[in-house]
Amino acid sequence: MRGAVLYEANTPLQIEDVSVDGPRDDEVLVRVAATGACHSDYHVMDGTWHGPGYPLPIILGHEAAGVVEKVGSSVRTTRPGDHVILSFAPNCGRCRMCTIGRPNLCTGMVSPPGRFQDGTRRHRKGDMEINCFGRGMSSFAEYSVVHESAAIPISKEVPLTVAALMGCAVMTGVGAVLNTAAVEPGSTVAVFATGGVGLNVVQGAVLANASRIIAVDLLDNKLDYASSFGATHTINASRQNAVEQIRELTDGLGVDYAFDAIGDARVSRACYDAVRRGGTAVVVGMAPTGTEIPIPATIAGEEKVVKGCFYGSTRPAVDFKRLVDFYQRGALKLDGMITRTYSLESINDAFDALSRGENARGVITPTN
Numbered sequence: 001m002r003g004a005v006l007y008e009a010n011t012p013l014q015i016e017d018v019s020v021d022g023p024r025d026d027e028v029l030v031r032v033a034a035t036g037a038c039h040s041d042y043h044v045m046d047g048t049w050h051g052p053g054y055p056l057p058i059i060l061g062h063e064a065a066g067v068v069e070k071v072g073s074s075v076r077t078t079r080p081g082d083h084v085i086l087s088f089a090p091n092c093g094r095c096r097m098c099t100i101g102r103p104n105l106c107t108g109m110v111s112p113p114g115r116f117q118d119g120t121r122r123h124r125k126g127d128m129e130i131n132c133f134g135r136g137m138s139s140f141a142e143y144s145v146v147h148e149s150a151a152i153p154i155s156k157e158v159p160l161t162v163a164a165l166m167g168c169a170v171m172t173g174v175g176a177v178l179n180t181a182a183v184e185p186g187s188t189v190a191v192f193a194t195g196g197v198g199l200n201v202v203q204g205a206v207l208a209n210a211s212r213i214i215a216v217d218l219l220d221n222k223l224d225y226a227s228s229f230g231a232t233h234t235i236n237a238s239r240q241n242a243v244e245q246i247r248e249l250t251d252g253l254g255v256d257y258a259f260d261a262i263g264d265a266r267v268s269r270a271c272y273d274a275v276r277r278g279g280t281a282v283v284v285g286m287a288p289t290g291t292e293i294p295i296p297a298t299i300a301g302e303e304k305v306v307k308g309c310f311y312g313s314t315r316p317a318v319d320f321k322r323l324v325d326f327y328q329r330g331a332l333k334l335d336g337m338i339t340r341t342y343s344l345e346s347i348n349d350a351f352d353a354l355s356r357g358e359n360a361r362g363v364i365t366p367t368n
């Protein structure tokens with residue numbers, strides 16, 4: 001089988017003949033039908049995320065859907081032939097976080113960087129072992145092995161290209177609004193950075209019946225995407241002061257909720273400044289380790305809330321099916337989100353387009 005290997009930051013992914021081990025008892029082998037090009041992959045490719053936490057060589061890819069090829073002996077939730085959305089955050093189902101209904105924060109599936117929980121790696125080229133992304137996933141390949149909890153069966157009527165997006169951008173963006181923030185109908189919302197995740201924050205705000213949805217970005221084409229997905233107002237922050245504009249659009253108050261969909265300390269701070277007294281700033285994007293958000297110590301007087309959001313506070317087994325339902329009744333616009341599809345051979349073109357901010361989402365189809 002083929003996989004796209006990153007050997008060194010700032011060099012192109014290399015398409016290699018690789019083999020895959022598994023599945024083990026509690027794992028699933030999935031033929032990857034579609035996998036999105038996401039900023040989290042790009043952060044490793046361009047060296048923003050580096051060091052011992054991101055060992056190379058690695059096969060990246062964490063936003064994917066496919067068809068179950070084979071299951072381990074103890075797997076009960078899925079079977080060969082099922083269409084599945086993959087989750088990049090497997091959960092144990094037994095730890096305290098899992099049992100209180102917060103499986104995205106599971107502490108029972110800790111694994112060494114680049115490896116599965118049992119310390120092994122699954123892709124190899126000859127004698128060379130290749131690292132996986134996060135807690136056990138490598139979807140920039142024809143086949144990926146994941147833990148049972150990370151393969152959620154869905155209806156076969158949903159195109160797998162669309163289903164792939166639900167595995168990261170859609171879950172993160174929509175989940176930030178519906179799960180993490182629990183935005184009430186009629187609320188005012190601002191979304192900073194309308195890439196793949198931010199556009200889905202916009203869609204989540206539409207689902208939540210927000211009264212105003214203000215999109216902020218530096219690129220006009222991304223603001224056009226935001227409008228087409230339901231933003232009621234747009235602000236190009238390269239030309240205007242976003243916080244001042246947001247106040248102007250909300251009778252001087254600020255919005256009820258602001259979302260940082262990029263993970264940049266200055267943007268997070270702008271979200272804090274853009275919310276009204278008692279409002280909530282949600283940090284959705286993953287900032288580089290070691291950075292800090294400066295928050296005024298006078299926070300008590302304004303009762304503002306700053307909230308982190310990992311993976312849309314997802315409970316994959318519940319939420320992926322909910323996203324599919326939203327899509328099937330036309331409440332989530334996802335067909336228009338896939339600007340282009342790419343073969344595995346042209347995966348580097350997908351990331352060139354991502355680095356230039358061209359696509360709403362580029363999707364790679366390794367086995368089509």
Ligand SMILES: [Zn+2]
Binds near residue numbers: 063168
């Ligand atoms: Zn992602």
Ligand SMILES: [Zn+2]
Binds near residue numbers: 094103106107109
């Ligand atoms: Zn757990």
